[in-house]
Amino acid sequence: xxxxxxxxxxxxxxxxxxxxxxxxxxxxxxxxxxxxxxxxxxxxxxxxxxxxxxxxxxxxxxxxxxxxxxxxxxxxxxxxxxxxxxxxxxxxxxxxxxxxxxxxxxxxxxxxxxxxxxxxxxxxxxxxxxxxxxxxxxxxxxxxxxxxxxxxxxxxxxxxxxxxxxxxxxxxxxxxxxxxxxxxxxxxxxxxxxxxxxxxxxxxxxxxxxxxxxxxxxxxxxxxxxxxxxxxx
Numbered sequence: 001x002x003x004x005x006x007x008x009x010x011x012x013x014x015x016x017x018x019x020x021x022x023x024x025x026x027x028x029x030x031x032x033x034x035x036x037x038x039x040x041x042x043x044x045x046x047x048x049x050x051x052x053x054x055x056x057x058x059x060x061x062x063x064x065x066x067x068x069x070x071x072x073x074x075x076x077x078x079x080x081x082x083x084x085x086x087x088x089x090x091x092x093x094x095x096x097x098x099x100x101x102x103x104x105x106x107x108x109x110x111x112x113x114x115x116x117x118x119x120x121x122x123x124x125x126x127x128x129x130x131x132x133x134x135x136x137x138x139x140x141x142x143x144x145x146x147x148x149x150x151x152x153x154x155x156x157x158x159x160x161x162x163x164x165x166x167x168x169x170x171x172x173x174x175x176x177x178x179x180x181x182x183x184x185x186x187x188x189x190x191x192x193x194x195x196x197x198x199x200x201x202x203x204x205x206x207x208x209x210x211x212x213x214x215x216x217x218x219x220x221x222x223x224x225x226x227x228x229x230x231x232x233x
Contacts, residue, residue: 012224013090013151014180016217020098020142020156021184023210023217025191026198027105027135030206031068034199035128038064040135041143041157043072067129068136075140079148082141088150095222097145102214104138109207117203135207142214153177159185 053060198206
């Protein structure tokens with residue numbers, strides 16, 4: 001299977017983006033369950049939580065979602081700058097963006113190793129804020145890299161548009177890329193489930209696992225670039 005992927009760089013790009021979609025589910029599970037109801041990757045969720053928090057609904061937070069939105073925007077802007085003028089194919093800039101995403105996630109995991117929260121107590125505000133900033137900035141950078149790579153129907157951070165295309169096309173009798181669309185939806189959900197399970201062990205573990213997977217994606221992508229792959233489709 002790995003040989004087949006390397007033989008067709010477009011399929012490899014798709015596999016790598018689906019892997020990142022899985023890790024996003026893990027990171028967002030940590031954000032929502034462990035960092036006071038924030039999403040590092042799903043900005044729609046943050047906008048809704050922020051709006052409800054401003055409306056004083058169920059004591060939902062305001063500062064956390066606002067910080068996540070800000071840092072995601074910063075990460076996306078940095079990614080846009082880094083990848084400006086790059087062709088829609090995996091290149092050095094893509095590798096850098098994904099590697100930094102993995103490194104930032106690893107730093108967030110290390111933060112909880114060095115400053116573990118007290119047992120059965122909320123994560124301290126300062127630690128939570130640094131973790132939110134690292135993870136949301138990383139997801140913004142990853143989203144910018146995925147956008148530049150241009151693998152159809154796989155943004156790595158959201159699946160609403162993917163889900164819409166999947167069922168709208170199925171309803172119209174033109175399923176198109178149904179397998180990758182369904183795969184993206186299933187994988188982000190599966191990642192959230194795995195993240196929730198790992199979070200019960202330790203928040204650092206729930207972040208270290210996606211960090212390792214993202215860095216592995218960066219490594220495979222870098223090797224693919226050195227071997228001279230074709231643009232994604």
